[in-house]
Amino acid sequence: MFYFIIRRFASAVLVLFAISVSVFLIFFATPGVDPAARIAGRSASAQVLAHVAREFGLNRPLPIRYWLMMEHLFFKQDLTSYVNIGVRVVPQITQAAPITLSLVIGAAVIWMIVGVLGGVVAAANQGKFIDPFIMFIGIAAVSVPAYWLGEVMNLLTQSKFHSSIFAWVPPPGYVSFTTSPGEWFLHLLFPWLTLAALYAGIYARVLRAELVNALNEDYVRTARAKGLSERRILFRHALRCSLISIVSLFGLDFGALIGGAALLTEVVFGLPGVGMLTYTSLQNLDLPVIMGCVMYGAFFVVLANAVVDVLYAYLDPRVRLA
Amino acid sequence: MGAFVLLVFIVTACLLAPIYAHHLAHENPFTSNLNGTIRLGNKTVNVLQANTQGLGLGVTPIGPTWHFSTYFLGADSQGRDVFARLLYGGRTSLLIGFISAVICCVIAAVLGLASGYFGGAVDWLISRLFDIVWAFPIYLLAISLSVVLLTSGLNIAFIHIQAGSLVLPILIIAAVFVPYVGRPIRGLVMSLKEREFIQAAIGAGASDFHILRKEILPNVMPSIIVFFPLMVAFNMLTESALSFLSIGVQPPAASWGTIINDGLDLLYTRPWVAMAPGIMIVITAGALNVLGDGFRDAFDPKAKLRGSI
Amino acid sequence: MPEAPLLQVRDLTVSFATRQGPLRAVDGLSFDVGQKEIVGIVGESGSGKSVAIYSMLGLVREKNVTITGSVLFEGREILGIGDKELQPIRGGSIGMIFQDPMTALTPVYTVGWQLVEQIRQHLHLPKAAARQRAIELLGQVGIPDPKSRVDRYPHEFSGGMRQRVVIAMALSCNPRLLIADEPTTALDVTTQAQILDLMLKLQDTFDSSIVIITHDMGVIAEMAHRVVVMYAGRPVEIAPELELVRRPRHPYTWGLLDAVPRLDAKHERLRTIRGNAVSPLNLPPGCAFAPRCDYVMDQCAQRPPLHGSLDHVDACWLSGEQRVTIRSAVEEHS
Numbered sequence: 001m002f003y004f005i006i007r008r009f010a011s012a013v014l015v016l017f018a019i020s021v022s023v024f025l026i027f028f029a030t031p032g033v034d035p036a037a038r039i040a041g042r043s044a045s046a047q048v049l050a051h052v053a054r055e056f057g058l059n060r061p062l063p064i065r066y067w068l069m070m071e072h073l074f075f076k077q078d079l080t081s082y083v084n085i086g087v088r089v090v091p092q093i094t095q096a097a098p099i100t101l102s103l104v105i106g107a108a109v110i111w112m113i114v115g116v117l118g119g120v121v122a123a124a125n126q127g128k129f130i131d132p133f134i135m136f137i138g139i140a141a142v143s144v145p146a147y148w149l150g151e152v153m154n155l156l157t158q159s160k161f162h163s164s165i166f167a168w169v170p171p172p173g174y175v176s177f178t179t180s181p182g183e184w185f186l187h188l189l190f191p192w193l194t195l196a197a198l199y200a201g202i203y204a205r206v207l208r209a210e211l212v213n214a215l216n217e218d219y220v221r222t223a224r225a226k227g228l229s230e231r232r233i234l235f236r237h238a239l240r241c242s243l244i245s246i247v248s249l250f251g252l253d254f255g256a257l258i259g260g261a262a263l264l265t266e267v268v269f270g271l272p273g274v275g276m277l278t279y280t281s282l283q284n285l286d287l288p289v290i291m292g293c294v295m296y297g298a299f300f301v302v303l304a305n306a307v308v309d310v311l312y313a314y315l316d317p318r319v320r321l322a
Numbered sequence: 323m324g325a326f327v328l329l330v331f332i333v334t335a336c337l338l339a340p341i342y343a344h345h346l347a348h349e350n351p352f353t354s355n356l357n358g359t360i361r362l363g364n365k366t367v368n369v370l371q372a373n374t375q376g377l378g379l380g381v382t383p384i385g386p387t388w389h390f391s392t393y394f395l396g397a398d399s400q401g402r403d404v405f406a407r408l409l410y411g412g413r414t415s416l417l418i419g420f421i422s423a424v425i426c427c428v429i430a431a432v433l434g435l436a437s438g439y440f441g442g443a444v445d446w447l448i449s450r451l452f453d454i455v456w457a458f459p460i461y462l463l464a465i466s467l468s469v470v471l472l473t474s475g476l477n478i479a480f481i482h483i484q485a486g487s488l489v490l491p492i493l494i495i496a497a498v499f500v501p502y503v504g505r506p507i508r509g510l511v512m513s514l515k516e517r518e519f520i521q522a523a524i525g526a527g528a529s530d531f532h533i534l535r536k537e538i539l540p541n542v543m544p545s546i547i548v549f550f551p552l553m554v555a556f557n558m559l560t561e562s563a564l565s566f567l568s569i570g571v572q573p574p575a576a577s578w579g580t581i582i583n584d585g586l587d588l589l590y591t592r593p594w595v596a597m598a599p600g601i602m603i604v605i606t607a608g609a610l611n612v613l614g615d616g617f618r619d620a621f622d623p624k625a626k627l628r629g630s631i
Numbered sequence: 632m633p634e635a636p637l638l639q640v641r642d643l644t645v646s647f648a649t650r651q652g653p654l655r656a657v658d659g660l661s662f663d664v665g666q667k668e669i670v671g672i673v674g675e676s677g678s679g680k681s682v683a684i685y686s687m688l689g690l691v692r693e694k695n696v697t698i699t700g701s702v703l704f705e706g707r708e709i710l711g712i713g714d715k716e717l718q719p720i721r722g723g724s725i726g727m728i729f730q731d732p733m734t735a736l737t738p739v740y741t742v743g744w745q746l747v748e749q750i751r752q753h754l755h756l757p758k759a760a761a762r763q764r765a766i767e768l769l770g771q772v773g774i775p776d777p778k779s780r781v782d783r784y785p786h787e788f789s790g791g792m793r794q795r796v797v798i799a800m801a802l803s804c805n806p807r808l809l810i811a812d813e814p815t816t817a818l819d820v821t822t823q824a825q826i827l828d829l830m831l832k833l834q835d836t837f838d839s840s841i842v843i844i845t846h847d848m849g850v851i852a853e854m855a856h857r858v859v860v861m862y863a864g865r866p867v868e869i870a871p872e873l874e875l876v877r878r879p880r881h882p883y884t885w886g887l888l889d890a891v892p893r894l895d896a897k898h899e900r901l902r903t904i905r906g907n908a909v910s911p912l913n914l915p916p917g918c919a920f921a922p923r924c925d926y927v928m929d930q931c932a933q934r935p936p937l938h939g940s941l942d943h944v945d946a947c948w949l950s951g952e953q954r955v956t957i958r959s960a961v962e963e964h965s
Binding site: 018140148264297 | 559579586611
């Protein structure tokens with residue numbers, strides 16, 4: 001088991017390296033592109049261009065350029081944005097991270113509760129009305145573009161019903177927890193619901209399918225023949241076996257979201273998290289920040305992948321021997 | 323199966339858009355129509371009307387007329403007919419979703435088959451490729467590629483793709499989702515390889531190509547067919563997100579995502595501009611999902627007994 | 632004076648409503664199981680043997696099923712009484728062993744955990760005592776080093792070992808009746824013999840009755856006191872085992888017995904029953920075996936009822952003399 005963990009994390013590091021190389025190549029080596037202009041941003045003077053060219057060794061071979069970039073980013077940590085002159089990249093990211101964290105963790109709690117409940121209720125009541133009903137909601141939730149849902153939420157809460165039902169909803173933006181927990185909660189409530197909607201739909205459907213499969217397995221028949229109650233069979237046997245894949249899925253989604261995959265939600269609701277940072281830097285072609293954000297995001301995705309693999313081995317004893 | 327009918331309806335409606343849209347809109351839905359007028363009832367009204375609310379500054383386009391022949395859903399900030407644009411945009415969105423799904427599934431199938439069947443170094447390489455591409459949060463990768471390629475086009479050796487071409491979003495979206503389909507196919511091929519009938523074929527001296535074509539491919543096809551509508555839905559959603567961010571479909575072409583983006587400024591005054599394309603996306607993606615479920619149930623005989631939507 | 636039978640099945644019928652019409656998997660099954668008796672139910676695949684047994688314990692969960700008849704266990708009707716009432720009986724008074732040991736156990740819990748779960752469900756022992764009992768049981772079914780194996784997962788056992796675990800579970804609460812559904816079909820021949828031996832030994836120790844379902848006449852010969860022969864969901868012959876082997880009455884039983892290869896026979900083709908198993912959707916109105924029977928008569932268009940002497944009943948229109956003539960002719964040729 002220990003050896004397995006070591007191997008898994010070693011390959012994770014390898015993948016991260018490959019990602020950093022890929023990102024570098026995308027932004028610096030795409031044919032027909034001028035790297036200096038890209039780093040310096042859109043409206044850079046000749047002086048800045050020359051400075052950038054020296055800093056990043058743009059006259060030197062690709063691997064050296066890559067190394068310099070990585071050095072600036074990770075070791076010296078003095079990679080600065082060239083759009084917001086002088087502002088360092090790494091602190092920008094670390095400041096934005098807690099906001100994304102608040103958004104994702106809150107949404108995760110909601111979607112796991114709703115999704116698991118939905119899946120269990122649907123599977124336990126197969127064939128009755130509530131089963132296709134829940135699944136229908138699930139499909140609708142999956143088909144909605146998240147950013148559109150956010151906009152619709154805004155429409156309803158800020159404009160249409162702002163004077164009546166939703167008068168208590170604050171304008172888009174973020175209030176940190178330490179400043180005011182109440183406001184923090186209110187500002188995050190609708191972003192949570194929007195982000196959770198999509199995932200709750202996915203999880204309810206996946207869990208229902210897994211549970212229905214599990215309930216048809218032989219071991220459930222054995223459990224029934226042992227005289228166990230239906231409730232115990234559902235939760236202790238069927239659900240326990242189905243949770244394995246749900247947990248893996250959750251790990252991957254959670255990792256991706258922490259890394260900034262919720263950028264559309266953040267943009268729509270005006271939350272200055274990592275996603276928003278990525279978005280604005282992309283709009284401005286602020287390459288250093290983009291590099292930083294992408295590496296940050298990729299790191300979490302790769303980490304989540306590795307953790308999920310290890311967790312899977314823990315949850316499913318059959319995998320451990322492999 | 324009702325989903326299928328619905329889908330067919332939507333697809334044909336959008337594909338035929340150019341033919342009848344001319345009758346619907348008075349003006350070309352792609353050019354601005356800032357000073358145009360239409361007849362409502364007996365009056366001639368401006369398409370863009372002066373604001374009466376707020377500070378009384380600027381202009382607001384007219385809202386839905388609910389008349390099929392003119393500005394059914396109103397106009398956008400450029401005076402263009404929203405409904406007509408919706409239909410044209412639908413063509414674009416569906417086209418992109420469909421084609422990129424085809425490309426994605428084909429590439430994923432080839433890679434998955436090769437990786438699962440040949441194993442060894444080929445498998446290692448392709449799996450690592452999958453890992454890397456998949457490790458990028460999807461939108462990040464798509465956005466990164468789009469940002470880079472869209473402003474300057476793609477120029478590698480003999481491949482020249484212009485900056486505004488639709489081909490770019492198609493390729494990017496297709497590429498990003500390849501691991502999603504490729505990995506399960508690889509797993510399937512690997513488990514198929516162990517089954518007796520493959521061993522028998524190998525023992526009978528069949529060539530690799532023959533086995534892949536005759537034995538493995540038919541067993542993988544059902545999975546691909548089930549994936550396909552789901553991929554079209556995913557790709558459409560991704561395309562709309564990219565277009566929403568202005569790095570997908572470029573003007574003057576329209577897609578449902580760009581229309582939503584256009585409608586953002588008008589969200590509180592003329593919500594229909596942003597709402598309508600969103601609703602269309604939900605319906606289309608939903609129908610595709612149901613179709614995918616339907617395919618899956620059709621291929622799995624045990625599923626009939628369990629039933630789900 | 633004969634004791635009241637432990638299990639009394641009367642006219643059990645299980646029917647599924649399908650798009651192609653009603654599918655009768657079990658059609659009028661009746662038999663008794665006495666105290667400490669081993670009853671074998673034998674028939675081809677699809678003869679309804681397993682479905683009959685599952686339906687008795689409410690293990691048939693399909694929504695489109697109709698079950699009628701009567702099943703008296705220890706004098707009490709248990710057919711159709713609902714899950715809540717059945718739960719104390721399942722695993723408590725009636726233990727079940729299933730066909731495929733590889734998938735019968737929940738993969739994520741240790742063998743000991745699953746044993747303890749059943750023990751505590753019925754016997755209400757504290758954890759430590761339940762675990763102790765689990766270890767004892769594993770030892771009794773022949774699993775080496777039970778103290779350490781009790782904390783192992785199912786996938787760490789071989790097929791034969793897993794089946795032993797399943798048997799241990801079935802016996803854990805001292806059931807009066809043990810039902811075994813093709814317990815050795817998925818195992819190799821050597822293991823098969825061991826498992827059967829084990830079951831016989833345990834039956835003696837625990838004083839339980841056994842119903843064993845199989846398609847293998849060899850298993851019947853080894854284990855059963857009495858035999859129920861089923862075809863197309865219907866019982867066609869019920870007799871004590873020795874009687875059945877020596878004086879079989881139904882042509883299907885003849886087919887089954889003749890199909891067993893004999894060491895002393897001259898080299899000749901294996902005897903088979905001609906034709907294919909009947910589809911439960913297309914049951915002929917009369918005797919279900921008629922299309923495949925070498926001795927079919929006009930009368931067979933009417934379904935023959937189970938009749939005969941006290942111990943030995945069969946469902947065939949052939950009279951005693953006709954049978955004697957036929958069988959002696961057959962024996963001359965073999």
